[in-house]
Each structure stands twice: as C-alpha cells, then as structure tokens.
Amino acid sequence: MQETIATLDHIRRSVPQIREELGVDPIPVGAIRDPAIYELEKERIFRKVWLKVATAWELPDPGDYKVKELPVADTSILIVRAKDGRIRAYHNVCTHRGNKVVPSKGFESFGRARANVVTCRFHGWVFGTDGALKSVPMEDAFGHLDKACLGLREIACDEWEGFVFVNFDPEPAQSLRDYLGDFATLFGGYPYRESTTAFRYSTVLKCNWKVALYAFSEGYHVPTIHAGSLPGFRGIEHSDFKLIGPHASSTIYGAGMDTAPSTGIFAGVLHGSDSHAPRPDLLPADINPKRRGDFQFELPNIFPNLLIHLASGCGYPGLSYFTHQFWPLDHGTTLWEGINYFRPAANAAEYAAQVHVNALHRNAWLEDTATMEDTFTGIMSGAIDDMQLMDQEFLIRHAALTLNSYLAGDKQ
Amino acid sequence: MTSTDPTLLPAAFADLAPLAARWARPTENERNAVRHAATAGEFAAFHDALLPRLDALLTYLRDCPPRPEDPAQRNALMLACAYAEAAPHHELYGGSSEVPFSFDARRFVADHGDEAL
Structure with a gap:
C-alpha cells in the first residue's frame, strides 16, 4: 500500500x-459545576472565537437566509446569502427599536428574502441582504434619521469548506483561517x-x-x-x-x-x-x-x-x-x-x-x-x-x- | 392514492399489503409513532416477512426515483423505509420498541421529521 x-x-x-x-x-x-464559569465562557470564549452556525449549501441562492437563536451570545442572528453571492451575518435586530427583524420558530429556521430585502414586521423598516437600511415608512416624521448608519448590525462571518462561521468580537483577533x-x-x-x-x-x-x-x-x-x-x-x-x-x-x-x-x-x-x-x-x-x-x-x-x-x-x-x-x-x-x-x-x-x-x-x-x-x-x-x-x-x-x-x- | 392509503403496492409485492397498512407511513415522525407502539411479536413478524423479500424490493426501488410520484412506487419506498427503521428492533434490541438503555427517543427532534416521502 x-x-x-x-x-x-x-x-x-x-x-x-x-x-x-x-x-x-x-x-x-x-468548570462544569460552577455557574460563574459559564458567564466567563460567554464573555471570553463564545464572544471571542469563531463559531460554526450554518453551511453554504443550506443557503444556495441569493436571498436565502437562516435565523439562528444563540442564547450563549444573548442574540438572534440572521445569516443570509446576499445579492453578490456572499454569505453575511447580522444581529437579527431592527435598528429602529430593537424588534426581531425576521421572526423565528425554534432554535433555527429558514426562509427566502424576496427581492433581497427583509422587512421588520413591527413598523415595516426594510433592510437589504447587504445589511443596508433601504426604506422607512413615514421617514419624514422622524425629523432626522441617518439611514446610512442604521443598517443591520453586522457580525464577522467567513466560510471554510462551505462551513459558515461567525465571530461576535467586533474586531476578531484572528481570521477564521488563522483560527482553524x-x-x-x-x-x-x-x-x-x-x-x-x-x-x-x-x-x-x-x-x-x-x-x-x-x-x-x-x-x-x-x-x-x-x-x-x-x-x-x-x-x-x-x-x-x-x-x-x-x-x-x-x-x-x-x-x-x-x-x-x-x-x-x-x-x-x-x-x-x-x-x-x-x-x-x-x-x-x-x-x-x-x-x-x-x-x-x-x-x-x-x-x-x-x-x-x-x-x-x-x-x-x-x-x-x-x-x-x-x-x-x-x-x-x-x-x-x-x-x-x-x-x-x-x-x-x-x-x-x-x-x-x-x-x-x-x-x-x-x-x-x-x-x-x-x-x-x-x-x-x-x-x-x-x-x-x-x-x-x-x-x-x-x-x-x-x-x-x-x-x-x-x-x- | 394518498399517503393514508399505503396498501397499493407493485404487483410483485401485493401480498405485503397488510404489512404496508400496519407499518408504511410517509414521514419519519409517523413511522416513529408506529414503532413506539409495536410489540416484539409485531417486529418479528415484520422482519420475518420482509427480510426474504428485501433484496427484491430494493432491486425494484433501484429503478425508481428517490422521491417517486407513482403511488405504487411511493408505497414500496414507504414500506422499505419502515422496515429500514424497524429491523434493528428485532435484530439488535430484542424486540423492544425502545433502544435499550437509551435517551427518550421522543425528545429527539428531527428537522425532517414531518417531510413526506
């Protein structure tokens, strides 16, 4: 052989x-027994390292999305294949007042963003799959609204061999490739x-x-x-x-x-x-x-x-x-x-x-x-x-x- | 023919219609419910009737698409899947409807559990 x-x-x-x-x-x-250790794990591990949250073949087409509930990061995330074909991840949180943009059932659910936008069901704020805030009903009534700064809050997201990882650190210490x-x-x-x-x-x-x-x-x-x-x-x-x-x-x-x-x-x-x-x-x-x-x-x-x-x-x-x-x-x-x-x-x-x-x-x-x-x-x-x-x-x-x-x- | 009438089978397997009525279901969750309620004697009878025909049944299914639309083909697949999941209970678990010394199977959630064949 x-x-x-x-x-x-x-x-x-x-x-x-x-x-x-x-x-x-x-x-x-x-480390298993102590609840205080779990709080440290959330802060120093789960909010710092790369975590696999999806696979590329779960989201084959632009607009396909997955919502995943992650209590360990105290958040719900929206993982979506954007119009440009790249998979991105966002906090599933409306920048208006914090409502969940895409409602979900269970710990994970799937859907398709029609016309590459998702709309918050609370007041109808519309976000593109690139995260940008596209439109706000009655926008003039806000007096001042800087839409350019009110896109979905993006989470670092990268792929390895089709496995999609996120990192909740706003500035990850390592790239996914370096981490792996x-x-x-x-x-x-x-x-x-x-x-x-x-x-x-x-x-x-x-x-x-x-x-x-x-x-x-x-x-x-x-x-x-x-x-x-x-x-x-x-x-x-x-x-x-x-x-x-x-x-x-x-x-x-x-x-x-x-x-x-x-x-x-x-x-x-x-x-x-x-x-x-x-x-x-x-x-x-x-x-x-x-x-x-x-x-x-x-x-x-x-x-x-x-x-x-x-x-x-x-x-x-x-x-x-x-x-x-x-x-x-x-x-x-x-x-x-x-x-x-x-x-x-x-x-x-x-x-x-x-x-x-x-x-x-x-x-x-x-x-x-x-x-x-x-x-x-x-x-x-x-x-x-x-x-x-x-x-x-x-x-x-x-x-x-x-x-x-x-x-x-x-x-x- | 609907998913609730699984007894129409290809002619070569028409004699298995009573077993199809008892075991064949379109979804994993429905098949689980049938299995959880089965007795050792029922597992044995299913196994004894199906195992000698399994080669022939799979040879027939080799010419069918993975998700057949033809009702008889679909029913043959439902029967094969029911046996695929039931056989270990007779061959490995002593006729028990539960996996011995295991976690409660009802607490496992299958994402695909309600997807019909």
Missing part, C-alpha cells in the same frame, strides 16, 4: 507525547459540499454543554454504551492523536463487528454505488495516511463546540461525515445538534438504505445522550471533584485545558 506524503507531522503525537504535553492528572469538574490553523489543512479538500442529504436531530439536554461535548469526544465508551447497537463488536483502536492549537483530532479504526442481516443488504446497495461506496482516496492526505482498510472516521474537536467526524463512507455504510454541535442555553441546559450527511441518493433503493444507516446512527446517539443528564446530576451533587481521564480521552483533557487558558485570558 502506497503511503501518501504527510505534511502535518508536527501536529502528530504518540501516547507518551500526549501524556508529557497534557499531563495525566485528574481534571477538576469545577492546521485543522483547516488536516480536514481541507474533502468534498463536503457534495453531501447535501442531511438528517438533522436536536434535543435540549439538562446538562452543562461540556458534559455533552465530552461524551462525544472519546472512543473509550463505545464497547459499553453501544453494546446494544454493535453486536459482536471486536473493539476499536483510537489512535493517530493530533494537537492543533485550540483544536485536536484523532482517528477511530475498527476491528469489525457482526452485521445484522438487514444491514448487510442495505449496505450492499450503498457499497455498490460509486457515490456511496467507501472512498478512502477522498480523505485528506494526513487523515489515515496509510490508507488502512479498517479506518472508521476521524474524530476532531474544533474548539469550542464543534465535532466534524469525517468518514468518507468508510465507517457506517454510505455515511460521508457527521457533525455534532453543543450550544449552551444556560449553565445547565444545552442544545445538542447532530447531523448525518450523505451524498444524494440516485434512486429510491439508495434512499431507503440511507434511512436504515441513519436510523442505526440515530439510535447510537440515543445511547450516547442517555448518559449526559445523569453525568451532570452526578457532577452537581458534589460527590466528585475531578474527572479521571485515560489516553483515549485526551480530546477532553485538551479541551478542558484549552478552556482554562481562554478563561484565564491567556488566549485572544
């Missing part, structure tokens, strides 16, 4: 190197935008956001919590550790499991299709660089609250990649979002097979989420002061240490 030329050797870590660099001591749970750093290289080049069939699930969990993030950030739990979903499971190898500034990554290789009869048939449909078959050749060169056949997916943690699991059809049949995101609603409440991405089905058989794979994975997520509220209750009880973390839980250790450095003001 030909090895690709690795270009990111400086981010790779052996287990001894991880232990040396991050330590092996228990990690205090105070080597992560952008490690995960860059995969055709994410081709996988437009999305099955998105969400739920509100009664736990601190880091409890949910950490639960999805390691492979140690797989043989136990997923025993029901993984019959005849023969173990995993969680390795290829990488440290990337505030981000980190690792690889899940699988030793296989028994395939249920129905799964074997559905998988055959997807594996027999050029679009959905395992495509290790599409993986970026530094992910599974030896192109091992037992590669399942790359498991990264993009600080502070995003996981993009890149599989390229190698793990769950036909599954291109999946993402998790963890949005704090308050100290003890979290909106979890999990999205399975597939390439579009070419026929009804492929679609039914995707529904099967999606159901298997959704059910595994039901097993994952079962732990989170109990874990938070346990931590809040005061019975333990620390987490004990093993090597496969290094993403948690790294995220906790990164969080501490941001809270201490060492970053940004």
Whole structure:
C-alpha cells in the first residue's frame, strides 16, 4: 500500500507525547459545576472565537437566509446569502427599536428574502441582504434619521469548506483561517459540499454543554454504551492523536463487528454505488495516511463546540461525515445538534438504505445522550471533584485545558 | 392514492399489503409513532416477512426515483423505509420498541421529521 506524503507531522503525537504535553492528572469538574464559569465562557470564549452556525449549501441562492437563536451570545442572528453571492451575518435586530427583524420558530429556521430585502414586521423598516437600511415608512416624521448608519448590525462571518462561521468580537483577533490553523489543512479538500442529504436531530439536554461535548469526544465508551447497537463488536483502536492549537483530532479504526442481516443488504446497495461506496482516496492526505482498510472516521474537536467526524463512507455504510454541535442555553441546559450527511441518493433503493444507516446512527446517539443528564446530576451533587481521564480521552483533557487558558485570558 | 392509503403496492409485492397498512407511513415522525407502539411479536413478524423479500424490493426501488410520484412506487419506498427503521428492533434490541438503555427517543427532534416521502 502506497503511503501518501504527510505534511502535518508536527501536529502528530504518540501516547507518551500526549501524556508529557497534557499531563495525566485528574481534571477538576469545577468548570462544569460552577455557574460563574459559564458567564466567563460567554464573555471570553463564545464572544471571542469563531463559531460554526450554518453551511453554504443550506443557503444556495441569493436571498436565502437562516435565523439562528444563540442564547450563549444573548442574540438572534440572521445569516443570509446576499445579492453578490456572499454569505453575511447580522444581529437579527431592527435598528429602529430593537424588534426581531425576521421572526423565528425554534432554535433555527429558514426562509427566502424576496427581492433581497427583509422587512421588520413591527413598523415595516426594510433592510437589504447587504445589511443596508433601504426604506422607512413615514421617514419624514422622524425629523432626522441617518439611514446610512442604521443598517443591520453586522457580525464577522467567513466560510471554510462551505462551513459558515461567525465571530461576535467586533474586531476578531484572528481570521477564521488563522483560527482553524492546521485543522483547516488536516480536514481541507474533502468534498463536503457534495453531501447535501442531511438528517438533522436536536434535543435540549439538562446538562452543562461540556458534559455533552465530552461524551462525544472519546472512543473509550463505545464497547459499553453501544453494546446494544454493535453486536459482536471486536473493539476499536483510537489512535493517530493530533494537537492543533485550540483544536485536536484523532482517528477511530475498527476491528469489525457482526452485521445484522438487514444491514448487510442495505449496505450492499450503498457499497455498490460509486457515490456511496467507501472512498478512502477522498480523505485528506494526513487523515489515515496509510490508507488502512479498517479506518472508521476521524474524530476532531474544533474548539469550542464543534465535532466534524469525517468518514468518507468508510465507517457506517454510505455515511460521508457527521457533525455534532453543543450550544449552551444556560449553565445547565444545552442544545445538542447532530447531523448525518450523505451524498444524494440516485434512486429510491439508495434512499431507503440511507434511512436504515441513519436510523442505526440515530439510535447510537440515543445511547450516547442517555448518559449526559445523569453525568451532570452526578457532577452537581458534589460527590466528585475531578474527572479521571485515560489516553483515549485526551480530546477532553485538551479541551478542558484549552478552556482554562481562554478563561484565564491567556488566549485572544 | 394518498399517503393514508399505503396498501397499493407493485404487483410483485401485493401480498405485503397488510404489512404496508400496519407499518408504511410517509414521514419519519409517523413511522416513529408506529414503532413506539409495536410489540416484539409485531417486529418479528415484520422482519420475518420482509427480510426474504428485501433484496427484491430494493432491486425494484433501484429503478425508481428517490422521491417517486407513482403511488405504487411511493408505497414500496414507504414500506422499505419502515422496515429500514424497524429491523434493528428485532435484530439488535430484542424486540423492544425502545433502544435499550437509551435517551427518550421522543425528545429527539428531527428537522425532517414531518417531510413526506
């Protein structure tokens, strides 16, 4: 097997190197337990770093918009593809008296700005998708109104590989590309935008956001919590550790499991299709660089609250990649979002097979989420002061240490 | 033919009409509700009847668009999707309508949950 030329050797870590660099001591749970820490997280992390809020393919045409409620930033945002084709983000706040310009349902909703304008339903102020205040009913009655200064309040917004990020800092300390750093290289080049069939699930969990993030950030739990979903499971190898500034990554290789009869048939449909078959050749060169056949997916943690699991059809049949995101609603409440991405089905058989794979994975997520509220209750009880973390839980250790450095003001 | 009358199937699968009536629904949320109310015996009967026909059903669906407009094709897809989601309950979960040791599935919100096939 030909090895690709690795270009990111400086981010790779052996287990001894991880232990040396991050330590092996228990990690205090105070950052999870203390409501005051959450207030600091809002100020020093969620208002300072780049946060993924959309994908470009959710907003394919000029005028398409998404409204996302972000209690962690105490705001509602409007993400819109403007007339010039660029995606921009604004506070969804009318500059007249503060009403929400585009009303929304739930935590996110979608729409289309007809004629590239949005109109506040309160008094009819009209804003362009470029943010400019276009017209004001009875404008003369204001005496003086400087419309040029009353556009929608813009939020820094940029794209990486079609993932749309915002930064609430009026003057972000870093560009998105600089913030992502080597992560952008490690995960860059995969055709994410081709996988437009999305099955998105969400739920509100009664736990601190880091409890949910950490639960999805390691492979140690797989043989136990997923025993029901993984019959005849023969173990995993969680390795290829990488440290990337505030981000980190690792690889899940699988030793296989028994395939249920129905799964074997559905998988055959997807594996027999050029679009959905395992495509290790599409993986970026530094992910599974030896192109091992037992590669399942790359498991990264993009600080502070995003996981993009890149599989390229190698793990769950036909599954291109999946993402998790963890949005704090308050100290003890979290909106979890999990999205399975597939390439579009070419026929009804492929679609039914995707529904099967999606159901298997959704059910595994039901097993994952079962732990989170109990874990938070346990931590809040005061019975333990620390987490004990093993090597496969290094993403948690790294995220906790990164969080501490941001809270201490060492970053940004 | 409407989404509430899922029993018209392609001729080769006409004998599966009673199962279609019991399980086939156009949306994920409706299929979830059917599954949540099913017994181990019903999961077993569905599995035992469908698994031997799954290859043939998927071969038929390979010639159908992902969102068929033809009522019989659409019903065949609804039946396949219902089985796609029900099979793990028999094969992996011991006939339980819940995923064992799991979060309450009713608290999961699917964005696409009300989108009809």
